[in-house]
Amino acid sequence: MAPPPDRAQHHEAPGGGARRPLPGRARGVAARRILHLDVDAFLASVECAVHPELAGKPLVIGGLPTDRNLVMSSSYEARAFGVRPGMYLAEAKRRCPQAIFRRGDAQAANRLRDEVTRVLMHYSPTVEVASIDDFFVDLTGTERLLGPAFEVAAEIRRVVRAEVRLPLTIGVATNRTIARLAGKLAKPGAVAEIRPGYEKAFLTGLPVEHLPGVGHKTRALLERFRIRTVGELRAVSREVLFASFGHGGLLLHERARGVDPEPVEPTWVAREDGVLERRAPRSIRRDSTFEPEEGDRAQVEAMLAYLVERAAYKLRTLALVAGTLEVHVRYVDTHPPSLRRAREADRTGRTESEPRRARRTLEHGTDSTDELWRVARELLRSLPRRRALTKRIGLELTKLGRRVGWQRNLFGDPGDEGAHAGSSHADRQRALDSVLDDLRARHGFGGMLRGSSLPLARTHEWGEDGFRLRTPSLNQ
Numbered sequence: 001m002a003p004p005p006d007r008a009q010h011h012e013a014p015g016g017g018a019r020r021p022l023p024g025r026a027r028g029v030a031a032r033r034i035l036h037l038d039v040d041a042f043l044a045s046v047e048c049a050v051h052p053e054l055a056g057k058p059l060v061i062g063g064l065p066t067d068r069n070l071v072m073s074s075s076y077e078a079r080a081f082g083v084r085p086g087m088y089l090a091e092a093k094r095r096c097p098q099a100i101f102r103r104g105d106a107q108a109a110n111r112l113r114d115e116v117t118r119v120l121m122h123y124s125p126t127v128e129v130a131s132i133d134d135f136f137v138d139l140t141g142t143e144r145l146l147g148p149a150f151e152v153a154a155e156i157r158r159v160v161r162a163e164v165r166l167p168l169t170i171g172v173a174t175n176r177t178i179a180r181l182a183g184k185l186a187k188p189g190a191v192a193e194i195r196p197g198y199e200k201a202f203l204t205g206l207p208v209e210h211l212p213g214v215g216h217k218t219r220a221l222l223e224r225f226r227i228r229t230v231g232e233l234r235a236v237s238r239e240v241l242f243a244s245f246g247h248g249g250l251l252l253h254e255r256a257r258g259v260d261p262e263p264v265e266p267t268w269v270a271r272e273d274g275v276l277e278r279r280a281p282r283s284i285r286r287d288s289t290f291e292p293e294e295g296d297r298a299q300v301e302a303m304l305a306y307l308v309e310r311a312a313y314k315l316r317t318l319a320l321v322a323g324t325l326e327v328h329v330r331y332v333d334t335h336p337p338s339l340r341r342a343r344e345a346d347r348t349g350r351t352e353s354e355p356r357r358a359r360r361t362l363e364h365g366t367d368s369t370d371e372l373w374r375v376a377r378e379l380l381r382s383l384p385r386r387r388a389l390t391k392r393i394g395l396e397l398t399k400l401g402r403r404v405g406w407q408r409n410l411f412g413d414p415g416d417e418g419a420h421a422g423s424s425h426a427d428r429q430r431a432l433d434s435v436l437d438d439l440r441a442r443h444g445f446g447g448m449l450r451g452s453s454l455p456l457a458r459t460h461e462w463g464e465d466g467f468r469l470r471t472p473s474l475n476q
Contacts, residue, residue, distance in 0.1 A: 031140075034175055034178075035138075035170055035172055036173075036180045037134060037156070037183075038168070040169055040188040041075050042132065042166075043072055043109060046108050046109045047061065049112060058081065059075040059099065060073075062104065064101050065090055065092070065093035068088070068292060070085075071086060072085060082095045083095055110132070117135070119159055119160055119163060123142070124142060126266045136264045137156075149172050150172055150191065154191050157191060169191075171194075172191065174194075177212055178194050180212065181210060203258055204234075205230075207228065208222055208227060208228060208230055211233075213255065218252075233256045234256040238250065238253045265279065267279050280320055280402065283400065284311050284315065284320075284397045285395070285397070286310050286311045287395075289392045290303070290390055290391060290393070295390070299455055299459065301377060304376055304380055306452075307395055308369065308373045309450060312367055312368065312372050321400070322362065322365060322366060323361060323362055323399030325379070325396075326396045327379040328393075328396070329355060329356050329383060329393050330356075332390075360375055361399070362375065368433060370426070370429035371429075373452060376395055436448060444465055445464075447464070
């Protein structure tokens with residue numbers, strides 16, 4: 001028997017008490033109960049948590065109004081004046097002259113994210129840190145111990161607000177996709193639940209772009225066929241979606257029906273001795289945007305060297321090695337807007353602003369800064385040179401695996417004498433990494449600087465945690 005056609009959802013007012021959700025048809029006691037938790041206006045909320053005097057004031061994160069940066073986050077008091085993430089800081093200042101502008105604190109953001117994680121693990125061992133500001137929690141099978149998932153979500157929201165001083169929005173459903181979409185209904189700072197059996201009814205009237213996987217290009221193509229809601233997308237056959245979008249179309253077919261079997265992958269797992277160990281990430285990515293855009297190739301290479309150093313340091317702290325390295329660079333698009341719009345409309349050609357990428361699979365997994373930097377530099381130099389300014393540079397490490405130690409070379413490099421005799425260049429570089437890691441663990445990442453990234457000292461502020469990059473969340 002099909003579930004009732006109306007939607008089962010419930011909101012908790014940010015300042016009100018929890019009310020019982022509407023009853024729905026359960027699919028048995030084994031129904032999954034997944035929570036998606038999102039920190040509202042994360043970087044702005046972090047500033048308010050660290051500096052309580054800022055609470056309730058219009059706050060903009062990203063830099064000073066005189067910078068050519070973009071707004072990374074804004075409090076809801078600033079959003080009331082039309083300030084949104086992604087707009088230029090100068091425009092934010094024009095719309096909200098009384099706003100307080102801050103650069104953001106990446107270290108505080110990481111620390112508070114970990115505090116939220118510790119709170120969540122009191123309720124379930126299956127906690128996935130999906131990004132710096134959102135989490136998934138699997139409460140399946142905990143109802144007899146903790147109570148209904150909706151009430152647990154309301155309690156988590158109150159505890160995080162009291163102990164970590166961060167506002168949470170929580171969605172509760174039978175899978176990750178529906179829980180994430182339910183959370184959008186509850187913003188800001190409330191709880192919404194979609195009961196088992198109401199998934200299709202809930203999705204039917206939603207705009208199709210709300211579905212994960214429907215980006216700008218996919219939405220534009222669906223719009224050509226007058227498909228604007230999830231219900232209209234559901235009427236399209238699986239075969240047509242596969243022919244149009246490949247395997248991504250198959251995912252859309254399932255998600256439009258409220259189906260998402262992907263499990264919550266715990267970020268922290270317990271070893272045999274009971275100690276919690278962080279699960280290895282699927283990739284490590286570091287990027288930086290130049291502001292203003294950079295025309296000096298030496299500066300671009302210096303930034304890439306610095307990003308490699310930070311990524312390699314992260315690898316070693318997680319006891320991982322990388323098997324693949326990709327470098328991507330984005331240039332300023334010098335074509336007139338009319339030509340860019342024409343290319344986007346007919347989806348032919350490639351705009352100058354699209355990133356150029358080069359990837360290489362390494363002969364063996366490595367966490368050596370020197371090895372990764374030599375490969376990254378070769379990949380960057382292999383990309384076509386452009387007579388345009390560089391806007392963004394970055395790298396991504398994938399095929400990550402556990403480090404099991406490294407084999408020293410039996411013989412030194414030819415020609416080495418004195419103190420270097422009997423040791424290879426690779427051995428010396430690994431020893432250098434070890435010494436630098438120990439020093440940085442005690443004094444901060446900014447306590448020392450490799451020569452390959454030294455040119456950045458002319459253009460970037462240097463502090464205890466290293467260079468201050470344009471995006472606060474990337475300064476890690």
